[in-house]
Amino acid sequence: MRRRIIIAFILFLIVAFIVACATSPTGRRQLAFFPTSEMNQMGVAAFEQIQEETPRSQDQAKIRYVNCVTDALLAHVPRSHAGLDWNIVLFDDDAVNAFALPGGKMGVYTGLLRVAENQHQLAAVIGHEIGHVIAEHGNERMSTAYATGASLQIVSVLGGERTAQRDRMMGLLGLGAQFGIILPFSRTQEREADIIGLDLMAEAGFNPEESVSLWRNMARASGNGPPEFLSTHPSSDTRIRDLTQHMPRARSAYEKALEGGRRPQCD
Numbered sequence: 001m002r003r004r005i006i007i008a009f010i011l012f013l014i015v016a017f018i019v020a021c022a023t024s025p026t027g028r029r030q031l032a033f034f035p036t037s038e039m040n041q042m043g044v045a046a047f048e049q050i051q052e053e054t055p056r057s058q059d060q061a062k063i064r065y066v067n068c069v070t071d072a073l074l075a076h077v078p079r080s081h082a083g084l085d086w087n088i089v090l091f092d093d094d095a096v097n098a099f100a101l102p103g104g105k106m107g108v109y110t111g112l113l114r115v116a117e118n119q120h121q122l123a124a125v126i127g128h129e130i131g132h133v134i135a136e137h138g139n140e141r142m143s144t145a146y147a148t149g150a151s152l153q154i155v156s157v158l159g160g161e162r163t164a165q166r167d168r169m170m171g172l173l174g175l176g177a178q179f180g181i182i183l184p185f186s187r188t189q190e191r192e193a194d195i196i197g198l199d200l201m202a203e204a205g206f207n208p209e210e211s212v213s214l215w216r217n218m219a220r221a222s223g224n225g226p227p228e229f230l231s232t233h234p235s236s237d238t239r240i241r242d243l244t245q246h247m248p249r250a251r252s253a254y255e256k257a258l259e260g261g262r263r264p265q266c267d
């Protein structure tokens, strides 16, 4: 009897592990404990929270610009995530920052528009953020935290008073610097988001070479104190080397987009 219970328990663990493992768009096995619906709900709650705490930009021309770039990219999101209620808000804040939350909720700060010099560079940042959503990096981070013993009382914490636990949750979801805690994405996740973003921007008709210029600008802007984006998105020569490595594929997708008449004019 006892033995049967133990076997049942082991079987349960095996099944739970299989269910909790997902495969990312680049074919990587990843931990994903939380149901997508729950992750999306958390993303929406966190998005509401940040909108309460940060003013929106009222600059209609800039809002149109950000939406134009985002729409061009979203037209090429894989079917698995095309049905999300994607949404982007331009926040009036000098921080050089952008974020994306599960459920497709994204934010760009006006400060970023000084560093991303043209529509192609902005597409590189937003494409990267879309990459984090498509690859379910929020779920992976939350699951890893959960597996390593952090007790998380998920949604109830998000809507409530500002506490250390709530801020940590926000950080895990992808709102790092905004909530005063630095939780960098892992190198693997960054790389994955870069590659997904690179493919996406090229398919949409943005020049993928500009992604390298963007990261160089970002590094230069960090001369007077690191931009928030870099504190949660460590930039390095490795990142530029990885992008360069994937550039031939992106360039051919870009050429195909141009041939197909995909030439976004957002500037």
Ligand SMILES: [Zn+2]
Binding pocket: 128, 132, 185, 189, 190, 193, 233
């Ligand atoms: Zn990132």
